[in-house]
Amino acid sequence: MILLDEYLTIHKNAFIKSLNNNKVALDLLSSLRGIVGKIHNHDIDLIKKFSELRKYLVTSDYEKKHFINLCDAVFNIPKKKVQRYFSIVDNILPITFFEWENYNYSQLVEILPLANITFKKYLKNINTEMSCKEIRKYVKSILNESDKKDEEEILKQETAPDIDVSKFALRNAFAKAIEKFQYDRQDVNVVVNYIAEQLNIDIDKLFNNVGV
Numbered sequence: 179m180i181l182l183d184e185y186l187t188i189h190k191n192a193f194i195k196s197l198n199n200n201k202v203a204l205d206l207l208s209s210l211r212g213i214v215g216k217i218h219n220h221d222i223d224l225i226k227k228f229s230e231l232r233k234y235l236v237t238s239d240y241e242k243k244h245f246i247n248l249c250d251a252v253f254n255i256p257k258k259k260v261q262r263y264f265s266i267v268d269n270i271l272p273i274t275f276f277e278w279e280n281y282n283y284s285q286l287v288e289i290l291p292l293a294n295i296t297f298k299k300y301l302k303n304i305n306t307e308m309s310c311k312e313i314r315k316y317v318k319s320i321l322n323e324s325d326k327k328d329e330e331e332i333l334k335q336e337t338a339p340d341i342d343v344s345k346f347a348l349r350n351a352f353a354k355a356i357e358k359f360q361y362d363r364q365d366v367n368v369v370v371n372y373i374a375e376q377l378n379i380d381i382d383k384l385f386n387n388v389g390v
Contacts, residue, residue: 182207185252193244203235210253221283228263229271236264262287269293273301280306288313291321 186194197203210227236245242264249255266286270278270293278286288310292300300320304313354376 182252185248189244189248191244193241194248197235200235206231206235222279225263225266225271225283225286228260229267232264232267262290265290273298276301284310285313288317291317296324297321 186198197207206227210224210231231245236242246257246260246264249260250257266278269290270276270286273293276298281289285306285308289301289304292298292304297320300316304316308316354372
């Protein structure tokens with residue numbers, strides 16, 4: 179581990195150069211050192227600090243890459259752990275209904291796979307009394323169920339009957355529908371039925387084939 183001033187002198191990339199003229203950034207880094215000495219007991223405090231850094235200093239992937247190197251060299255925080263801090267900051271902290279500060283670091287790491295737009299609704303079923311093992315088991319069950327649904331959807335698409343409708347025929351049918359209904363306030367179902375009739379196929383098969 180080396181001193182921050184020494185690290186800033188040795189490294190000359192654009193990110194480091196930006197720190198030398200940024201008092202706010204240097205103050206944040208100095209305050210970070212005060213927490214790092216008790217890192218194992220203050221993961222949540224570090225996550226809060228990384229949240230500040232994400233807003234004011236480490237705003238791009240380029241800056242994050244060099245900041246991770248700095249943390250490893252100056253603060254002796256393993257790169258993998260720094261990456262996890264940023265993952266928690268970027269993915270869990272923005273979820274307003276989830277009171278992340280009540281959880282410990284290990285629990286937050288287990289929760290991370292659910293912290294996206296697809297799965298975040300399931301966070302409501304997690305609480306601080308759950309052990310890491312219980313959280314891991316719950317998360318795994320959610321992800322497995324999602325994988326199963328994806329597989330069923332793929333299988334459904336693969337076994338769907340083929341329809342002999344060319345892109346030209348489909349465009350033609352839509353063009354006729356537009357010409358026929360553009361001046362009338364017709365329900366969309368009327369238009370769809372008209373297209374299906376023109377192509378001599380049923381509506382469900384038409385929709386399955388629109389993306390071809």
